[in-house]
Amino acid sequence: MNKFIDEKNLKDKINSLSKNVNIKKWDIGASSSSDSSVQVDKGKPKQLKSSQKNSLTLRIWNKEGLVGISSTTDLTDDGLNKSFTSAYESSFFGNSSDIPDFSPECKNKLFNINSPLREAYGIKRLYELLSLAEKNLIESHSSIESVPYNGLSESIYERIYINSDGASRLIKKTQASIYLYARSNVQGKKPRSSGSIKLGYGTSDLDIDSCIEEASKKTIDHLNYSPITTGKYLVCFKPEAFLDLINAFSNIFNARSILDGISLSNKNSLGETISVPYFNLVDDGLHKDHIGAINFDGEGTPTKKINLIENGIINNFLHSEATARAFNTNPTGHAGTGSKVSVGPDWFVISKTPLGNNKSEKLNHQNCKDTFVLIESLSALHAGVKPSQGSFSLPFDGWLVKEGEKISIEAATVAGDIKNVLMNIVEMENNSEVTHSGISPHIWINELSITGEA
Amino acid sequence: MTTTTHENQITKEGQFHLGMKNDLEFLISLGISSGADFVEIFLENTNNISLLAEQDHITSVNPSFTRGAGIRVFLGDRDGFVTTNDLTINGLRNALENSLAMLGLDMNNSNLINFTGLNNFNDYGKSKETWLKDSPELKSSCNLILKATDKLKMKNKFIDVRRGSYSRGLQEILIASSDGTFCRDIRLSQSIGLNVLASDKGFRASSSRRYGSQGKPNDLLEWDSEKSAYDISESVGNMLYADYVEASQMPVVLANKFGGVIFHEACGHLLETTQIERGTSPFADKLNKQIANEALTAVDEGLTEGAFGTISIDDEGMEPEKSVLIEKGVLKKFLSDRAGEMRTGHKRTGSGRRQSHSYAPASRMRNTYIASGKYQPEQLIETIDKGLYCKSMGGGSVGPTGQFNFSVEEGYLIENGKLTKPVKGATLIGEAKEILPRISMCANDLELAAGFCGSISGNVNVTVGQPHIKVDSITIGGR
Numbered sequence: 001m002n003k004f005i006d007e008k009n010l011k012d013k014i015n016s017l018s019k020n021v022n023i024k025k026w027d028i029g030a031s032s033s034s035d036s037s038v039q040v041d042k043g044k045p046k047q048l049k050s051s052q053k054n055s056l057t058l059r060i061w062n063k064e065g066l067v068g069i070s071s072t073t074d075l076t077d078d079g080l081n082k083s084f085t086s087a088y089e090s091s092f093f094g095n096s097s098d099i100p101d102f103s104p105e106c107k108n109k110l111f112n113i114n115s116p117l118r119e120a121y122g123i124k125r126l127y128e129l130l131s132l133a134e135k136n137l138i139e140s141h142s143s144i145e146s147v148p149y150n151g152l153s154e155s156i157y158e159r160i161y162i163n164s165d166g167a168s169r170l171i172k173k174t175q176a177s178i179y180l181y182a183r184s185n186v187q188g189k190k191p192r193s194s195g196s197i198k199l200g201y202g203t204s205d206l207d208i209d210s211c212i213e214e215a216s217k218k219t220i221d222h223l224n225y226s227p228i229t230t231g232k233y234l235v236c237f238k239p240e241a242f243l244d245l246i247n248a249f250s251n252i253f254n255a256r257s258i259l260d261g262i263s264l265s266n267k268n269s270l271g272e273t274i275s276v277p278y279f280n281l282v283d284d285g286l287h288k289d290h291i292g293a294i295n296f297d298g299e300g301t302p303t304k305k306i307n308l309i310e311n312g313i314i315n316n317f318l319h320s321e322a323t324a325r326a327f328n329t330n331p332t333g334h335a336g337t338g339s340k341v342s343v344g345p346d347w348f349v350i351s352k353t354p355l356g357n358n359k360s361e362k363l364n365h366q367n368c369k370d371t372f373v374l375i376e377s378l379s380a381l382h383a384g385v386k387p388s389q390g391s392f393s394l395p396f397d398g399w400l401v402k403e404g405e406k407i408s409i410e411a412a413t414v415a416g417d418i419k420n421v422l423m424n425i426v427e428m429e430n431n432s433e434v435t436h437s438g439i440s441p442h443i444w445i446n447e448l449s450i451t452g453e454a
Numbered sequence: 455m456t457t458t459t460h461e462n463q464i465t466k467e468g469q470f471h472l473g474m475k476n477d478l479e480f481l482i483s484l485g486i487s488s489g490a491d492f493v494e495i496f497l498e499n500t501n502n503i504s505l506l507a508e509q510d511h512i513t514s515v516n517p518s519f520t521r522g523a524g525i526r527v528f529l530g531d532r533d534g535f536v537t538t539n540d541l542t543i544n545g546l547r548n549a550l551e552n553s554l555a556m557l558g559l560d561m562n563n564s565n566l567i568n569f570t571g572l573n574n575f576n577d578y579g580k581s582k583e584t585w586l587k588d589s590p591e592l593k594s595s596c597n598l599i600l601k602a603t604d605k606l607k608m609k610n611k612f613i614d615v616r617r618g619s620y621s622r623g624l625q626e627i628l629i630a631s632s633d634g635t636f637c638r639d640i641r642l643s644q645s646i647g648l649n650v651l652a653s654d655k656g657f658r659a660s661s662s663r664r665y666g667s668q669g670k671p672n673d674l675l676e677w678d679s680e681k682s683a684y685d686i687s688e689s690v691g692n693m694l695y696a697d698y699v700e701a702s703q704m705p706v707v708l709a710n711k712f713g714g715v716i717f718h719e720a721c722g723h724l725l726e727t728t729q730i731e732r733g734t735s736p737f738a739d740k741l742n743k744q745i746a747n748e749a750l751t752a753v754d755e756g757l758t759e760g761a762f763g764t765i766s767i768d769d770e771g772m773e774p775e776k777s778v779l780i781e782k783g784v785l786k787k788f789l790s791d792r793a794g795e796m797r798t799g800h801k802r803t804g805s806g807r808r809q810s811h812s813y814a815p816a817s818r819m820r821n822t823y824i825a826s827g828k829y830q831p832e833q834l835i836e837t838i839d840k841g842l843y844c845k846s847m848g849g850g851s852v853g854p855t856g857q858f859n860f861s862v863e864e865g866y867l868i869e870n871g872k873l874t875k876p877v878k879g880a881t882l883i884g885e886a887k888e889i890l891p892r893i894s895m896c897a898n899d900l901e902l903a904a905g906f907c908g909s910i911s912g913n914v915n916v917t918v919g920q921p922h923i924k925v926d927s928i929t930i931g932g933r
Contacts, residue, residue: 041731044532048556051537051812052549073539074521086517093505093515093596123534123556148732183734193853230701260508261615262651339514340506380859383849384881388615388651389658393881393931395851395859411857413881413931415701451701451883451931 004032004158007170011162013077014058017084018164025061027102027163029298029337030054037153038126040134042146048123056080057337059100060087066094069339090339100341103321103331106167106300111286113293117156118174118202126152126203130178133208137182140216143223147215149181149195154203161300169296176203180215184223190410192225194218194397199291199436218376221399225408228400228452234372234426235414235448236365239433239440241375241396243348246281247437248385248392249418253283253308253316255323256343262388264419265314267327272314275422278353281309283318285333285346289434293347298337303346306332311353318343348438352428363427363444367404373450374399374406375414390418393451412452421445470497470628470638472575477543478630481550483569485527486632488554488562492528494631494792496769497541498811501586504621507599510607515592524811525549529557531796535814572636578766579626579640586624588671589642595620595674599646602679606650609687612694615651620644620674627769635771643762643915644673645904648682652690659878661690661846661863666762666904668915673760689846689864692876699865699877699932705841706882706925707834707868711903714918715847717752718822718907720858720886725754725779725787726805726817727794728910736856736887737785746783746890749827753778754789756804756820762904763820763916767804770815774804779822783891791817809912816911823919827896831922834895841868842880842930850882857885859931881931889925897922 014026032054039046057071068091072083121129130152138144154176161169181195196214200206237245249264252274257263265272285303286293295303299321307315319327320335320343336342365374375398384394393415399406427444478495485493499521506514522539523546534556536549551561590598599618606616623643630636645666652659663686667673708716729735737745746752756765756774765774770792777787790798791806794817806815835843843866850860862880866873902919 045556046731047533047535047814049535049537049814050552050556052539053537053812054539068515070517070519072519072521074519075539076521079519079521082519083517086519089592090515090517093512093592095511095513097511098513124558146733148734339516379853380849380851383851383861384859386660388660391879393861393879395853395857395883411883411885413859413883415879415881415931415933449701449933451881451929453703453929 005030005160007160007162007168013080014084017081018060021088023060023062023088025164027059027161028056029161030056031157031159033155033157035153035155036120036123036126037151038123038130039151040127040130043131043135045127048127050123056083058083058087060084060091062088062091065099066091066096067100068092068094098322100322102163102165102167103299103301105302105331106161106163108302110169110295110302113286113295114288115173115293116201117172118204120154120156121203126154129203129208133178133180133212137180137212137215140212141220143184143186144182144216144219145185146183147180148183150179152178152203159294161296161298163300167300169300171294171296174202175291176200176206178206178208178211180211182215182219184219186223189223192219192222194222197436201291222397222408225410227410228373228412228450230451230453232447233450234370234444234446235375236363236372236442236444237375238442240435240437241378242350242443243435243438243440244378244381245392245418245421246348246350247345248381249387249390250345251387253318253345254343255317255319255327258317259323259326264388264390269314270317273312274314274419275309275312276425277312278428279309279312279422279425280351280353282307282349283345283347284349287347287349289439290347291436297333297335299331299335299341301331301333301335303333318345350438350440351432352430352441364429365442368401369403371400371402373409374401392416392418409452412450415449415451470499470626474628475572475575475636479569479572481546482630482632483566484547484561485550485554486569487565487567489559490527490529490554490557492632494526494629494770495546496524496811497628498522499626500810501624502622503592504619505596505599507596507603507618509616510600510604512596512600520810522811523549524814525553526814527553527557529559532557533793533814537812569632571632571634572630573634574636576637579638582640582642582669585640585642585671589622589644590674598674598677598679602648602683605680605683606648606687609683610652610691612652612654613650613687613690614653617649619647629769629771631771637767637771639766641668641765642671643668644670645762646674646677648686650686650690652694654694657694659690659693659696661686661693664904666915667760668762668764670760693864693878696876696878698879699842699930701932702930703927704930705838706928707838707841707843708920708923708925709843709845710897710899710921711901711919712847713844713923714823714903714920715850715905716858716860716882717824717920718819718916718918719850719852719860721752721890722754722819722822723852723909724856724886725789726819727788727790727798727800728816730788730798731794740785743785744783745785745887746780747893748783749896750780750783750890750893751778751825752780752823753825754819754822758821758902758917761821761902761917765820768806768815769808770806772802772804772806774820777803789817789819791815807911807914809914813911816909818909818911818914819907819916821902821917821919823900823902823917824896824921824923826898826900826921829895829897831897831899834897834922834924835868835873836871837895837924838868839870842877843868843873844882856887859883879932883929883931889928892926892928893923894926895924
């Protein structure tokens, strides 16, 4: 596979432009990708797409030490010239009270990740595979009439970080994904829709059969539905749903959000109890099951495994170079790129510490005879979560389970407060599941508000 | 990623122009000679800047530039779409070859059908070339946003976090296609956002507002930041100590302007031909049938001067029309693009839109609103004994089977025909085809509000709008 980014050429050009205005300090984050994707509609190609994309973000430090930034997709000489001029101009508006610097770890040794590069299948084979998957999903049950949302894509991409101090990071990866969302149509019933997503290093790694099986099962499981009475319920979150919820409130651990005053935590929150004593949360961007793992961040800092909550206590925050400096600690490898460097989590792993009387499970979603709501997936996280206030109100797909019998819930929302949720965990099951967004067991919460039929 | 010299580019001065006609006609010739039914080339240059003020500092100034092409080829009703950042003639030729290959067509380099059919160059951008120069300079923009965040500080002592943002997008596009379309346009969009977070004694509330315009270089300079600061400060102050609303089923009155987001999300998307193609619109077979209360008329257009969703041409080169979607409750029209017309038979409405060259166009809304009715807003509230007044809406979503869910950012109880205490945590839950017949009253105070809409062809600027409307009954999610 060819190299996409000519790092040396790029470095020479920026050095040359820098000399003209006596700039001595700069860095670049850049990526280049080639993607192919297909969508189908009843065996016919709906959209076939391929793209070649470049993007480059340049930061420069002017004579006063202020930082300017610019980004571009135009890698011609003119494009780079324009971008450099623009970054230089914007540097005069740089924030003198919060000046970013190179990461002190931008030349440290990177952790190895096992990320095999796969050959691309190409559009034709992608189309054939997806058509077959669509056909098999429709044929899996008489109620499934179509697969209106579907896609199969593969990409190869390169990402680099270089700076004027000699730091040089490069990673090349391949990735593929498939999603299938089926729609059922049964006379006298409302249409129901559910689906599944699978990721792999390449198309050859995708478990398409289990994607079909999951999409089919989830859709069929919701065919017989009933409304749920509004009230407070014992709730069990499936792993994917709980990971979505905790990700939506990741500002709790985000040092940038803390400094900006929009986090639920503050500078003194380290050491505070935030959850039950058997709850652990780790951000593990290098986990072997994390397909999208990258071993350096937007500032070139090596990606690290960070214990965020240990035995219910906040143990660490996630940092960029600037936030680490403000907290007098080390960057954690969670920085983005930008004029104001953002911070974000990679991949959460939730686990249980056997402590006290919680060594054996009291509640298990497979055999619990109590009445409870089993939440399979949450929707509208962009709209129904108020991260700076801690509250959420989210539509969900799930079941009301009574004496072991599951009845799909017609349409409902779950509402609460994340801090109360974490403190009101009544059970974490023993078995964890790997999802595309992290790892978690089923997690039980007492007394959550569900709105269904008033 | 490779760097190239400027000489290889098909645009010599960086801008798109009539002189590119021969190159474009050559590429289209290659496409149709290879068996394609239709070839479309979309070229794009952007020059954007965004800035962020936090408390009393500018904390981010971010200029960005994009340059690229999207090439779409049709064979029957199938299409292949390729995007590239390489605007050399070879880069575009490779992209065309790939898009042909997707449809099983080999590039035919010999026996070319000589295509010289591009129409007279229709340059919608010619009169707009001064727009960038007429827009406020970076220094003025920074000062204006800092002034706004400063005013927020003075309006409410419990506001801890004050943020103001400004973004200016300048997009130059050129479209050339085998049906003769050959046009260029320049689009200037500006948007201003204000966000606050207030706290006191363990209570927290946040509020946000967005303003936006299209084709108005002076918009930021004319913005009344004092009024906006007052509006958002009052809102967050009212909500700071609000109780959570109880979940229930009750009538609601939705305020004008951004209240229209519900119609946009819950109904508007279902009237796009992309949804009909997918078989996910419950209204697909309801043309000329009653789908809403007689009180409701709804429009989508790209024509209102300065509105965020206004366009001179859509991204397929068609001038926008005013589309009356629903008239007195009867479904009159769907929004359609080229592929939509081909696949569903609904005529194009100038609604083929995309975020950038990286997306194929799709039928998308522009300025979408519920038309004014005959009532005063107070009259709607007076008809309700117990209900909810939704003064400001947050975001929301619509599921694949049409259910919607929207958060209420600022809400008040209606008791005995009057607004009483503020309540928080409310969400409106329903399904478009069940709720449309329950919109029983529309007031006479239609106003529009700017927003961003994310869908199949990326994020596009839109306007939502409505007068105050009354929904007879809806599920309120709460605690």
